[in-house]
Amino acid sequence: MDDMSEYKEMYAVEAAEHLQSMNEALLNLEKDPENSETINVMFRAAHTLKGMSATMGYTNIKELTHEMENLMDSVRKNEMKLDSAAIDILFEGLDTLEKMAENPENCSQYDISGLIKKIILLSKREAAAETTGQVKTPETTAADVTNNSPKPDNIGQEKVEDGCTILDITVTLHESCVLKSARSTVVMRNLSELGEIIETHPSIKEIEDEKFDREFKIVVSTKEDVAKLEKAIMKISEIAKVEIKPHEGIQAKAKVEEKSCAPDSNKTAIKSVQSVRVSIERLDSLMNLVGELIINKIRLMQLATVHKLDVLEETLASLNRLTNELQEEIMASRMVPIEQIFNRFPRMVRDIAKKEEKEVELILEGGDIELDRTVLDEIGDPLVHILRNCVDHGIESPEVRKQAGKNPKGTIRLIARREKNHVVIEATDDGKGMDPQKFRETAVKKGIVTQEEAAKLSDNEAINLSFMPGFSTADKVTDVSGRGVGMDVVRTKIGSMGGSIKLESTKGAGTKIILKLPLTVAIIHSLMVKVGNDVYAVPIANVVRDLAIKKDQIKTIKGEEVILIRGEVLPIVRLRKLFGIDSNGSEDLLVVVVERGGGNIGLVVDQVIGQQEVILKNLENRILKGVKGFSGATILGDGNVALILDVVTLL
Amino acid sequence: MPGKILLVDDAAFMRMMLKKILAPSGNEVLEAVDGSDGVAKYKEHKPNLVFLDIVMPNVDGIECLKQIIAFDSNAKVVMCSSIGQQTVVNDAIKIGARDFIIKPFDAAKVLETVSKNIS
Numbered sequence: 001m002d003d004m005s006e007y008k009e010m011y012a013v014e015a016a017e018h019l020q021s022m023n024e025a026l027l028n029l030e031k032d033p034e035n036s037e038t039i040n041v042m043f044r045a046a047h048t049l050k051g052m053s054a055t056m057g058y059t060n061i062k063e064l065t066h067e068m069e070n071l072m073d074s075v076r077k078n079e080m081k082l083d084s085a086a087i088d089i090l091f092e093g094l095d096t097l098e099k100m101a102e103n104p105e106n107c108s109q110y111d112i113s114g115l116i117k118k119i120i121l122l123s124k125r126e127a128a129a130e131t132t133g134q135v136k137t138p139e140t141t142a143a144d145v146t147n148n149s150p151k152p153d154n155i156g157q158e159k160v161e162d163g164c165t166i167l168d169i170t171v172t173l174h175e176s177c178v179l180k181s182a183r184s185t186v187v188m189r190n191l192s193e194l195g196e197i198i199e200t201h202p203s204i205k206e207i208e209d210e211k212f213d214r215e216f217k218i219v220v221s222t223k224e225d226v227a228k229l230e231k232a233i234m235k236i237s238e239i240a241k242v243e244i245k246p247h248e249g250i251q252a253k254a255k256v257e258e259k260s261c262a263p264d265s266n267k268t269a270i271k272s273v274q275s276v277r278v279s280i281e282r283l284d285s286l287m288n289l290v291g292e293l294i295i296n297k298i299r300l301m302q303l304a305t306v307h308k309l310d311v312l313e314e315t316l317a318s319l320n321r322l323t324n325e326l327q328e329e330i331m332a333s334r335m336v337p338i339e340q341i342f343n344r345f346p347r348m349v350r351d352i353a354k355k356e357e358k359e360v361e362l363i364l365e366g367g368d369i370e371l372d373r374t375v376l377d378e379i380g381d382p383l384v385h386i387l388r389n390c391v392d393h394g395i396e397s398p399e400v401r402k403q404a405g406k407n408p409k410g411t412i413r414l415i416a417r418r419e420k421n422h423v424v425i426e427a428t429d430d431g432k433g434m435d436p437q438k439f440r441e442t443a444v445k446k447g448i449v450t451q452e453e454a455a456k457l458s459d460n461e462a463i464n465l466s467f468m469p470g471f472s473t474a475d476k477v478t479d480v481s482g483r484g485v486g487m488d489v490v491r492t493k494i495g496s497m498g499g500s501i502k503l504e505s506t507k508g509a510g511t512k513i514i515l516k517l518p519l520t521v522a523i524i525h526s527l528m529v530k531v532g533n534d535v536y537a538v539p540i541a542n543v544v545r546d547l548a549i550k551k552d553q554i555k556t557i558k559g560e561e562v563i564l565i566r567g568e569v570l571p572i573v574r575l576r577k578l579f580g581i582d583s584n585g586s587e588d589l590l591v592v593v594v595e596r597g598g599g600n601i602g603l604v605v606d607q608v609i610g611q612q613e614v615i616l617k618n619l620e621n622r623i624l625k626g627v628k629g630f631s632g633a634t635i636l637g638d639g640n641v642a643l644i645l646d647v648v649t650l651l
Numbered sequence: 652m653p654g655k656i657l658l659v660d661d662a663a664f665m666r667m668m669l670k671k672i673l674a675p676s677g678n679e680v681l682e683a684v685d686g687s688d689g690v691a692k693y694k695e696h697k698p699n700l701v702f703l704d705i706v707m708p709n710v711d712g713i714e715c716l717k718q719i720i721a722f723d724s725n726a727k728v729v730m731c732s733s734i735g736q737q738t739v740v741n742d743a744i745k746i747g748a749r750d751f752i753i754k755p756f757d758a759a760k761v762l763e764t765v766s767k768n769i770s
Contacts, residue, residue: 007664007667007668010663010664010667011664014662014663014664040708041708043706044661044706044707044708047706047733048662048665048706050733051662051665051733051754051755052662052664052665054733054754054755055664055665055668055754055755055756056755057755066735070735178734178753179732179734179736179737179740179751179753181737181741182732182737182740182741182744182751183751185740185741185744185745186744186749186750186751189744189745208738208741210737235767236750236767237750237752237760237763237764237767
């Protein structure tokens with residue numbers, strides 16, 4: 001066979017799929033160990049992976065999958081039951097397979113002998129780990145004997161004719177033949193088309209059980225000549241030698257059936273490939289180019305308006321439509337279903353729960369929701385963190401839950417859904433929830449807020465303190481349960497993508513974490529505002545609403561400016577002041593209300609320009625990197641640069 | 652002599668391996684992704700030869716074979732087997748499969764199987 005390298009990528013993709021379906025099957029089997037469909041899924045995945053690995057010469061993967069397949073085969077034949085020990089070993093096998101599949105060429109570095117022994121011990125097979133071992137069940141063999149008359153069903157219905165010769169045919173199989181019994185069956189079937197098999201040595205049953213070396217004898221009654229029989233047998237693969245001699249005396253009855261198989265000669269062109277793989281870098285670069293194109297388009301449109309060039313405007317309208325379509329197409333090609341990262345969570349949750357001796361059920365919904373590849377890559381870690389916290393600190397031990405009158409088994413729901421231009425991911429647990437009072441105390445202790453500030457905070461604001469940097473250093477084993485560990489990192493990450501995060505919790509009843517994510521990070525749907533002479537972009541994901549107020553509506557509570565809307569106290573921040581621009585002294589103020597970590601805040605701006613999609617240019621410049629409050633910049637149609645506000649780090 | 656060959660296997664990898672072996676000698680190679688697709692493609696294209704995987708989701712190789720044979724008793728079906736599937740292969744041959752090959756596929760053997768079965 002020619003160079004295998006071109007198959008490697010395909011192998012990797014399909015192997016990953018099979019490993020994933022094995023993972024899902026095992027998790028389901030843990031709950032429902034006798035589900036025959038799931039058992040079959042597991043069996044098939046192991047089997048297919050074995051075949052692929054054998055083809056690629058990945059011996060260790062082949063051998064391990066082979067043993068796992070045998071085990072599953074015993075299970076599906078009801079020869080053994082899957083208990084939790086068996087599931088654990090299968091999981092161990094799966095883990096090893098995953099490790100080996102990462103770099104399959106080096107899979108021989110892994111010592112799998114111990115694991116294989118464990119699996120074999122499980123399936124109670126005496127035979128040592130030999131790859132040619134065949135699993136044969138008494139039932140199938142018995143069934144074979146009964147329906148195994150030497151005369152196949154498809155002949156013998158017609159009247160037979162006299163005048164046949166009886167021949168002894170001795171067939172020797174090629175030494176490379178692996179399935180000797182199956183090969184013999186082919187021989188006998190082909191012979192039965194030319195005559196009638198009278199008897200065989202050894203018996204048919206023994207041949208089926210492979211109780212012969214390489215040679216077997218068939219006595220056949222036929223009216224065909226020797227040469228034709230010989231040719232017919234030699235046409236079969238893996239036949240080393242055929243000897244045909246006349247049998248003693250007797251005449252027998254036989255029937256001949258010739259089958260004509262004229263090959264179909266009509267040919268059509270071989271179909272071309274339906275899809276191609278493109279690296280994400282290439283898509284990034286395409287996206288970037290489209291971004292530049294859009295900026296230029298906007299610039300042109302502004303020029304056309306300024307110079308009142310009607311003819312140009314018509315052309316630009318169609319250019320506008322085309323660039324929008326182009327942008328949508330590229331964005332669509334970057335979309336991948338969120339289940340790609342959801343898939344690994346059931347296993348992770350199971351493992352953590354098992355380690356902590358908790359019972360947890362993870363329910364996933366909305367796996368088919370699509371997200372930009374880059375966003376997906378970014379939210380993997382934060383979600384891992386959030387789920388780990390749910391199991392670690394949210395869900396109580398079964399005993400505690402029972403005492404609290406809850407189901408001993410905790411439930412975590414991870415739900416993704418689409419909301420306009422965003423994807424919302426909610427992680428809800430029915431654990432012990434958070435105690436806002438403890439959060440206030442810890443925050444004061446950590447010096448994040450003062451005693452007075454803490455008292456001012458609503459319960460919801462208090463638990464959202466866990467997103468504050470510094471809170472995360474809280475001792476993991478305090479009563480606050482370490483919820484804060486790393487949550488500020490999570491918030492920063494989500495914020496930097498133009499998303500938002502908030503916490504809701506009821507003490508004793510559970511916690512809900514809500515992530516709101518943009519569909520893509522490359523293009524940010526923004527509300528454009530003006531402060532002083534500059535334009536800024538506020539990601540729409542953060543914007544709750546905008547409102548116009550009079551200057552005298554502003555009250556001061558403990559030195560901070562707030563306004564009252566619908567009975568709610570809304571702190572406000574004058575961006576002019578924040579950016580060091582002199583106040584314009586206007587009586588009428590425009591406030592953009594943004595959401596940030598559970599609480600809302602009002603940003604006072606000079607002018608709201610409108611909504612626009614802006615192309616994100618990262619602030620990777622050394623001077624600007626690390627500047628808080630801005631997640632990036634964009635180039636406006638007039639060529640000016642607008643900074644994109646990062647509401648989370650702004651204050 | 653080249654012919655029209657249908658590959659029925661749920662693993663695209665396996666189909667590609669076989670295709671790479673079969674296509675260069677001028678065979679027209681068709682693909683089906685599972686048993687039910689296999690039956691449908693057989694009925695539609697009436698290939699000269701079928702390479703049929705045994706373990707597949709939905710309709711497995713044996714059921715697919717039965718349906719193909721029921722449709723065309725002259726169908727030439729080669730089972731793609733792994734070591735350890737002897738009884739299933741035996742059953743398949745009794746149902747009407749012409750031949751079988753063992754994974755991992757050996758290019759020479761695959762081509763030999765084709766030339767022996769397409770005549």
